Amino acid sequence: MIGFLIRRTLQALIVLFFVTVLTLFLIHLFPGGPIKALLGPRATVQQVAYYNNLYGFNKPFYVQYVKWVGQLLHGNLGFSLKLNQSVASLIAQDLPKTIVLVLLGTVVSLVFGIPLGLYQAVKRYTVGDYVLTGVSFLGYATPTFFVGLLLVEWFSVDIHIFPPFAPQGTSIGQILSQPKALVLPVASYAFVLYALWSRFMRSSVMDNLVQDYVRTARAKGASERRVLWGHVFRNSLMSIVTLLGLSLPTLVAGAIFIEVVFNYPGMGLAFYNAALNVDYEVLLGFTVVATLATILGNLLADVGYAILDPRVRYS
Amino acid sequence: MAIIPPPGTESGQLPEPALLVPEELDGAGAGAGSLAAAKPRSLLVRGWEVFAENKLALASVGMIVFIFLFCFVGPLIYHTNQVNTNLTDTLCPPSSAHLLGCDNLGYDQLGRLMVGGQTSLEVGLAAAVVAVLFGTLYGAFSGFVGGVVDSFLMRVVDAGLSIPYVMVVIILSVVFHPNTIIMIFIIAVFYWLGVARLVRGETLTLRTREYVQAVKVIGGRRSRSIVRHVIPNAIGTIIVQATFAVADSIIILAGLGFLGLGVQAPATDWGDMLSGGLQYLQSSQSYWWLIYPPGIAIILTCIAFNFVGDALRDAFETRLQRR
Numbered sequence: 093m094i095g096f097l098i099r100r101t102l103q104a105l106i107v108l109f110f111v112t113v114l115t116l117f118l119i120h121l122f123p124g125g126p127i128k129a130l131l132g133p134r135a136t137v138q139q140v141a142y143y144n145n146l147y148g149f150n151k152p153f154y155v156q157y158v159k160w161v162g163q164l165l166h167g168n169l170g171f172s173l174k175l176n177q178s179v180a181s182l183i184a185q186d187l188p189k190t191i192v193l194v195l196l197g198t199v200v201s202l203v204f205g206i207p208l209g210l211y212q213a214v215k216r217y218t219v220g221d222y223v224l225t226g227v228s229f230l231g232y233a234t235p236t237f238f239v240g241l242l243l244v245e246w247f248s249v250d251i252h253i254f255p256p257f258a259p260q261g262t263s264i265g266q267i268l269s270q271p272k273a274l275v276l277p278v279a280s281y282a283f284v285l286y287a288l289w290s291r292f293m294r295s296s297v298m299d300n301l302v303q304d305y306v307r308t309a310r311a312k313g314a315s316e317r318r319v320l321w322g323h324v325f326r327n328s329l330m331s332i333v334t335l336l337g338l339s340l341p342t343l344v345a346g347a348i349f350i351e352v353v354f355n356y357p358g359m360g361l362a363f364y365n366a367a368l369n370v371d372y373e374v375l376l377g378f379t380v381v382a383t384l385a386t387i388l389g390n391l392l393a394d395v396g397y398a399i400l401d402p403r404v405r406y407s
Numbered sequence: 408m409a410i411i412p413p414p415g416t417e418s419g420q421l422p423e424p425a426l427l428v429p430e431e432l433d434g435a436g437a438g439a440g441s442l443a444a445a446k447p448r449s450l451l452v453r454g455w456e457v458f459a460e461n462k463l464a465l466a467s468v469g470m471i472v473f474i475f476l477f478c479f480v481g482p483l484i485y486h487t488n489q490v491n492t493n494l495t496d497t498l499c500p501p502s503s504a505h506l507l508g509c510d511n512l513g514y515d516q517l518g519r520l521m522v523g524g525q526t527s528l529e530v531g532l533a534a535a536v537v538a539v540l541f542g543t544l545y546g547a548f549s550g551f552v553g554g555v556v557d558s559f560l561m562r563v564v565d566a567g568l569s570i571p572y573v574m575v576v577i578i579l580s581v582v583f584h585p586n587t588i589i590m591i592f593i594i595a596v597f598y599w600l601g602v603a604r605l606v607r608g609e610t611l612t613l614r615t616r617e618y619v620q621a622v623k624v625i626g627g628r629r630s631r632s633i634v635r636h637v638i639p640n641a642i643g644t645i646i647v648q649a650t651f652a653v654a655d656s657i658i659i660l661a662g663l664g665f666l667g668l669g670v671q672a673p674a675t676d677w678g679d680m681l682s683g684g685l686q687y688l689q690s691s692q693s694y695w696w697l698i699y700p701p702g703i704a705i706i707l708t709c710i711a712f713n714f715v716g717d718a719l720r721d722a723f724e725t726r727l728q729r730r
Contacts, residue, residue, distance in 0.1 A: 107565045111569055235658050349666075378574070379570060
């Protein structure tokens, strides 16, 4: 187990190295460099050169990389010149709100996705299964923002039940104090995720139902209920846990669109605004943090799986 | 948004690939030895038979053909001006002159749907082809060579997959102000990673088969093994991935268009059209024709491609057929 942990952590570190190189490289793709993009087309050559020198963009890539990573290791994620605010403080301000949205949406989608996926697998190829399959295919094929648009059109323009925009405010408390405004963003986020979980749960349960251990359990006279809940459900749930760890990029992506549609004051909206303003320090900082979260998620998912399933450790 | 299929687990470390091997061996593997000569053809023929039984998939193919005809042949029949704005027609409701009304710049909405659809379909298809081609070659090479090279190449893939895809795509779109061609590469540039990982997993099981070993024994080059033997036998996975990739690419393009980062005006795509409709969502009058047509077009296209992909998977994966 220790060997596995060390190997897996080393891998994560190597991945982290590649990721940081890639992200810094992305920022250098701006035509004329990030400073030119930031200052705009009316900047003079002298101005661009001055700031390039000031921020070290005229140095070789590896020098910039070492300097940047050194800053990252000291917890300095950069400074947004457009917002006159450090990226770390921006994240501290926005990340909790995004976590609220992602957490609520994920929990709601799991609450629906897992039982319904299980139901579909048990009653496979019945009318109920086909209807639910249709719903999840709809979830797959519908862009997140379109779900948001439709919900706004139906529930706040046609019948005035919910407000068309997300709760506003600077703290989690303020966000949570407006539960009515949270309904539509969470619902549209959850709908798309629901498709993912229920589909996965269905195929996972169906996979498990034909395994030998199920046959053994039945042969030993276990009731169908016990087979389903005691054996199949637990094993399927394990793979859902892994999928959760691996789905972080998808969760982040969904959050970006939902936050833009509903003007939800989280990281996704801030990232989108930074992209429009070419606020490259924010883009860099946010991408690195999101990526770090993903790598950690993958690592935890793998380790969790290794703890739950001994076969992994010895392969 | 379910843009990206959840990336495969770390192959070789998690039980999934390991569990598949014995099943594949008694399923497809046993037949491979005796039917070696006729196998590539019979795989396709058998696949088609299973596919054709699936009425939903056939209907989806019909739907895809219809959408293509609508977008590419439609403008030849239904003539509209999609280059110049026409402000007297701004937001006009559907009438006999404009079957689906007009948008905020006076473009005929039905004609716009066709033109936007051209962009969506072109980018979707081309991005899928580019991503799947590159991913396949990369994955097959990595899996076939193995060892240190494989570890290195796969860590690169891991790194790419760890960066949230949408963030990268947004940054790239801001950087390049894309036209249609650049858009294809922006979408493909990170999409191939998932394909590469899948194909590599497939290659790991294929490279130990007798017929691949035989190529080595008779002195065939490595590239020959990969291109002539490994890839054709992984073609099922590859085609299924390509089908899903088309749907995913269309959704990503729509998302970018919605954010205002898609193709530049006067070109448009379905997502861009939706974004135009958003501004009028909360006005007192209902402008349903701004939102529903492009939205439904995206959903129909993506559902059709997803259904076809699912049916293809059933057709190619012998493991599932046995059930």
